[in-house]
Structure formats: structure tokens, C-alpha cells
Amino acid sequence: MSAQARLRIAMTVALAAVGAGCAAGGSSNAGGNPASGSGGFSGAGSGGSSAGNGGNSGSGTGGTTTGGSGGASADAASDGGGNVDAGAMDGAAGCYLNMDPAPPLSFQDKIERSPTPFRVRAQAIPSLVTDQWSWTVVYPDSSFMHPPAVNNDPTVIEFPLSMNGSYVITAQVNNRSLCTPISRSITVIDPLPTEFAFRVFPPAALTLPVQEFRLTRQKVTDGLLLDAQVQQVQIFAYDDVQQVLPTYLQITSPGSTLVIEGNTQRGLVNVPLLLQREYDLLLIPSRAFAPKLLIGTTATLASAVKSLSFDPGITVSGQAQRDDGSPVVGARLVLRDGARPSTVGISDGGGAFSLLTRDGAVSVEIDAPDGSGLPDAQVSAAAGIVLGSAASALTLTMRWAALPAGALKLTIHNSDGTTAASGAAVHAELTAPIAAAGVLTVHSPDAPAGSADLTLTASGSMRADAVADGNGAVTFGALPAGAYRLTVTPAAGAAADAAITMASVAVGAAGATSDVRIARKIILSGTLQTESGGSSQGMRLSAIDTGADVVTTPSSAVLDSSGHYALTVDPGRNYKLWAVPAAGQLLARTVVATLTAPAANQTLGAFIVPTGVRTDSSVRISGPVGDALVQVFCPPASTTCVETTLPIAEAITAMDGTFNVVLPDTGATAAGSGKI
DSSP, X not given: OOHHHHHHHHTSSSEEEESTTOOOXXXXXXXXXXXXXXXXXXXXXXXXXXXXXXXXXXXXXXXEEETTEEEEOTTSOOOSSSOOOGGGEETTTTEEEEEEESTTOOTTSEEEOEEEEEEEEEEEESOOTTXXXXXXXXXXXXXXXXXXXXXXXXXXXXXEEOSSEEEEXXXXXXXXXXXXXXXXXXXXXXXOTTEXXXXXXXXXXXXXXXXXXXXXXXXGGGOEEOOOOEEEEEEOOBOTTSOBOOEEEEEEOTTOOOOEEEEGGGSOEEEEEETTOEEEEEEEESSSSOOEEEEEEHHHHHHHTTTOBOOOOEEEEEEEEOXXXXXXXXXXXXXXXXXXXXXXXXXXXXXXXXXXXXXXXXXXXXXXXTTSOOOEEEEOGGGOOEEOTTOOEEEEEEEEOOOOEEEEEEEEEOTTSSSBOTTOEEEEEESSOEEEEEEEEEEOTTSOTTOOOEEXXXXXXXXXXXXXXXXXXXXXXXXXXXXXXXEEEOOTTOOTTBOOEEEEEEEBTTBEEEEEEOOBOEEEEEEEEETTSOOOTTOEEEEEEOOXXXXXXXXXXXXXXXXXXXXXXXXXXXXXXEEEOOTTOXXXXXXXXXXXXXXXXXXXXXXXXXXXEEEEEEEESSSBOOSOEEEEEXXXXXXXXXXXXXXXXXXXXXXXXXXXXXXXXXXXXXXXXXXO
16 A cells, blocks of 8 residues: 555544454554654554563562563562552462553653543452452542443553542452552643654554654654564454354554454454553454453453354343333444443334343443434443343333423525525434433342342433425424524535524424524635744645534635635534645644634634744664654644644655654753653
8 A cells, every 4th residue: 555545544533454454553662762762552642652661570480460561570579560569469478469550651650631541450469260359549639439440350440530640549359368459659740732642654564553652843853663563463253153253343542542443254354463552352243242342462362362252142131111101112222331332222113122231330322213202311330230240131121201392393494585495404402411311220130039120310312303395394203392403404406605504492392483594604714824924825724614413524725825715614613724734834734713603704813823843753663664654643632732633744754764744833842752
């Protein structure tokens, strides 16, 4: 595949990997770049470094390594990420506890505050299947939490880093008094505003995963050293009678936003992964078998998938009912334990459904059938639906509440106010959640005799879609009463100036009637000026609609000799204005403004495009790496870099491995690398 083709593919959110020839994204870890000794898993705004390579193992000392880093012998402390000390072990009994953050982090790192949960893994040495783990995390404000297990593995937890300061993490094995509890601390700081995430797509011939480095502009000039310590993980699945089971797979890693996808439909999927990294492997079979979520280092996953087979899972059955007990036909139910879903249960003519899941603490999502007038319902995992490893079945009954409701009748006109806007699509969404959409009753046949069923209140949300008929008429059946936001999208073939139109309406028990006129598109005009006073001619400015309710094509304009632009947009929609310099301009890609489009044409004030700094670097392993695609992102929690989802620079390495990009001039002088 050419570098230009990879450039186009890299603009997508996920990498698809299908069959034995799948495109492999991945991660980077120890041995990142020569300046910092750190790499990171690919994904905008995330990077990292080795979680420490210290520790001793083997040699008859009872040593171990956990998560690929920081092992320690039973008679010597380690500070290579494993952080074992004398207070966490009982030498006489040969029992001690070990704790590691997910690679590539170590407890010695200062961790940047991030929306990504922080993952920690513990290990008892020796470990017993009867170990009963408990965890406590004390926050900087002295509040605390007992984080739930990840994927029902009591040795792995995650928790949010919501504030700066020192966090204390304590793990203990409750039923083994000789295993002294272990505590470790981390320091959380503000996101470093002067660092960038450099994502490298190696050429296909190297069979290396995508790798990422978190570096300042000054430090990246030392070069990016790819991690070549890779293991090919081969994934193929069978059912419980050893028949081939086509399976969708998704690979992610803690602290990263990149997703690797594949499917065994066409055969074996071979994915290169870095040895020192921890991954989550989600497997969703194409037939009636409950999905699985495997977590661990590359070696752990490679071992787990050597003989990957699926049993059907735990059967969950039940009823979907209206408030009067009559059946709801076509409701869709899914249970989720974190990232792992169940199969989908769809209620039949009698309201009965059945699905398959696995053990764990699950949330419940119930999508009401279109046209039913019922809200979608949700019950969080915190409500207490837990399936143990020995669970054989579960019964759920969802009964929707009797909510005040009324019909909504709309007439959609074109912008002339008279002709019908036939074919226009209308999306209606309740602006506030429904606190009590219904009651979910949970019955476990495995519960002790005489145990009461669990009764939970389901919250709700309401969304409905319809298309205007030949007269422009749209009728929604009984909708739960409340304030609705309407999004009207003109039909294909409508007038060129017909705009996506926003409106609102209040629906009461008596219903509501409203006329909606399709708005005309408006023009936003203005100028872009450079920070240095130089020419901005040739730059491209795009208005990107940030709404999630419809998919639109950005409106773009190339600046003329005066730096002038004119963008055609839809009134009332939210936009970010994304400026991309022309080739050769020493200017930085940036979001120059975020705004809500006004109702009429408007000339905006002049926006300033920041001066960029040419940054030269290189990519290499043992030698130069040519034809590699390099993308640069701002960290996702950056306080100074407005755009964190689009690449702010891109380049393809020359055959000698060199490349150059233009980055924002942050004015930073400090050197160093950030770590996820």
C-alpha cells in the first residue's frame, strides 16, 4: 500500500483488519524514541513510555513479572514498575503482593489528568483461585472509592483521574492474612500543553503496529525510534463443538483511543502487537454465542487465543410489557459489562425475549420499538445486576411506566412557506431525560429459596424519526410529554439553498401541532490573518458541523489574495472553523473559532492563524524507515491546543527516514516526554 493510500485510511477513526491480510494498528512501548526512551500505543492524545524494566525473575528466587514490567524477587525489592517492598510480602510464608499500572506507565511517572480511566493490576505470589481481592482508591480530597473489577477479574481495576494531586491505591487479599495489603501512590498533574502525540504508521513490509510518541516540539528533533519487539497474535475462533465460528474482533489498549478491528470471516486474523503492552481483545461471534472480552499483555492474549472456543454463555430471558401488562413487540435488549456486550434480544409477538451473556456486573439497555411511543430505557451496572461465574440463567421483566403522552403532528414547508417539503427527514429528541421510564424486575433462579426479586427503576430517553409525506405531513404517535428538539433534513433533490433546520416544540398530554419551514442556508464571511502579518492566501477554511444527529459534508473555502473566505452553512447548527495552511506556508493547522451559525448572513471579525514552527525529525529502527506516515495530534485534554481529534500535521518520511512538519509555536523551552 502506498503512503498516500495510508494517509487516506489514517483519517478514519478506526483501522479495519479483515482476514489474514488485515491492516494492523497497534501500539508502542519501551524503546520509544532515543530522546525519552518512551513510546506509546497509537491513538490521538495518548502516548507513553516503558512501565519500567527493573525487577528480577526466575533463578530460583521466586521472582515474577506482572503486565510485562517490574518483576521482583521474593528477597529483594523492585522499583521498576512492580514496586514490591518488604511491607507487601511475608517471606516465611512465601506470600507477597505486587501491583503495576497498565504498561507503559510506572508508579514513578507523573500522570497527566485525562478522561481515560487509569488501570492497575495486582498479583498475589503465590496466587490461589480462592483469593478474595478488595481495592480502595483514596482521592486527593480524601474521598475514596472501591473501584469495580475490569471484565470480572478481581485483580484488575480502573478509576477516573478527575482531579490533580496524590492518589493512594490499596489492594488486599481478604481471606489470606499472611498477605500484607499493598499500597501505591500516583501523582496526577494538569495535561502538559506543550507536548504532541506523534503517530507513526510504518510501511506494511515491516509488519509493525502503529506506534505513538508523546514529545515536545523540541524533543522530537532527536528522532522517533520504533519498537521492534513485536509478537504476531493469530486469532481464529471455534464454537463449543469445534466448528469454525466467524468472529468480529476489536483490540484497544488502556490510555489509547485507537481501535484495531478485524473479522475471522475470511480466515485467520494475524495482528502484530508490542510485547510490553496491555490490550483488551473484544470478540463478538456471528452466531448465537455470548461475546468475550480478554485482557492482558500480548503474551497473555497470544496464549489465550491459541485454542479459542466459545460456549453459548448464560441465558437471560424475560418479558417486555406496557404498563397494563400487554406485550411490547420488537423491543431490543442488550446487557453490557463495561466494553463487553451480550447478544441482542428482540421481543416477539408475546413480548418474550432471550439473549446470551457472561458473568459480571451488567447494565441493561432497552430500545423501544419505533412507533411505539415508548422511551428507550437504561439501568446502570451500579444498580446491582451481578451474574456470578456459576450463574445458569437470569430472568428480566421490563414494564414501562404510564407516562403522560400526546401525539405530535407537524407540517413541513419549503422555504417559500407554502409548498410541501415532501421527503424531509424529521428527528425529534426529548431534551431532558426521563427519571422513571419504567421498572425492571430481576429474578435469579440461582438465588437462595425465599430471596426477593430485585426491582430497579429504569431511566429513559426519547428519540423518534419520521419522513414527511407528499403533503409535508409528519405524525408521531403518542410521545412522552416534554420539550422536544426537532432536526429537519431536506430531502435529496431539494433546493440547493435548503438548510438543515432546527426547531423546538412542547408536547403535552393533549398532543401538539406545529408548522416548520425549511430555512435557507446562510453565508459566513470574513478574513483570516496571520500572526506574523504575512499572506494567508491559499489556506483552506472548513466549517465542520459538530452535531451528532445528522451527518454532513463540511463547507470549505480557499482564501483569496485578501485572505477573504465565504462559507455556506445551516443556521442554528454548531460549527468549528478548521484552518489548514497551503503547502509551504509556515502556519499551523488550527481551529480558529467555534460558533453557532446565526439566522442570517453575517460577516465575522478577522481570525488570527498562529505562526508555525518547522520541526525536523526522523523515524528509524536499526536504520532509517522510509515511506512511513507520520501524523501529529494534540493531547485530548490539552488546555492550549483547541483541536484534539484532527491531525494538526502530517508527513511521509523520505527514504532516509527524515520528515518535517509545521507545528504550533507553543513557546515552550522545557524538554521531555509525557506518558499516559
